[in-house]
Amino acid sequence: MSNNGIEIHKITQAVLYLDGKSMLGKAETVDLPELKFMFEEFKALGMIGEIELPTNAVDKLEGKIKMNSLYGDVARQLTPFRYKQIQARSSVSVHNSMGRASELPLVTFMTVAVKNMPLGKFGDKKNVDFEYDLTCIYVKQVLDGVDIVEYDAMANIFKIGGEDMLADYRSNVM
Template sequence: MSQINAIYNANVYIDGNNLLGKAAEFKLPEMEIGQDEFKGLGLAGTIKLPNGVEALEGEITWNSFFPEVAKRASHPFKSVQLMVRANYQTFDARGLAQEVPLVTFVTVMFSKNALGGYKPKEKAEFSSTYQATEIRQMLDGREVLYFNAFTNTYRVDGQDVLSQMRKNIGA
């Protein structure tokens, strides 16, 4: 039977504090793998080989100014723990078949905070850009993705894809 997955809502937390309804949008970082071109004599084509994970950057748009967010986001040398909890739904021909949590934890340091833009008769929004050093994504309690830039740990579906590299370099 064919299934369709959908996410229509989520909630944001900062250092464990519930920010229900305070974020208009939460952009998680894109996991971008750096690529290095390899050209060699005798090869007709060019090959791109993975060389590491690029810097992870995301953004949050806030519905208004929230002092509890601003005091955490304004400190450039202190990391905070963000969490996004989403409602992951699966539909099939009979309708809604399953709902499970999709939870993403992100350890970040904020790098840019908009102080606001004001227009007549329009609600002000504030955005915060962050740099992530650690990401863990869990679907229904199972780890789907984990990356930590400081420890050279990268797991996909529980499998450590950098274990041999760390062993080879003595880390």
């Protein structure tokens, strides 16, 4: 039986680590930052259309962590004045026509600071959750030991698949 080259990846869980310590059972959800590339509109005489061109810039990175309760050991570490290392570790199930073929590790490394300090929202017989807004200055995602993306706002590093997207830019301006 042939699998026709079809391969499906599925990610359903993750465990967060704060400065290397597991937050298993504490975090309910995490919204990882999204790299948004900045483009600028371009038009010129003789061109019948307008286009957008990349500007060698990335918009600010933001994310969220929703905790399922107040955990003092976590809350005391989160401050807008100190960046923290957070890891999201997950497993990618790879499926083909014969079933699950393998599972691959997916790790996202982030350097973040919190933008708020939630104190809780209480309701009758309802669990109180705590949602932290994050600002992120560094992110790196690795699938099965291979770099997917790395971005460091403070060091002008931006790589996709290990290829330095800003090498020429840095050599021209620095």
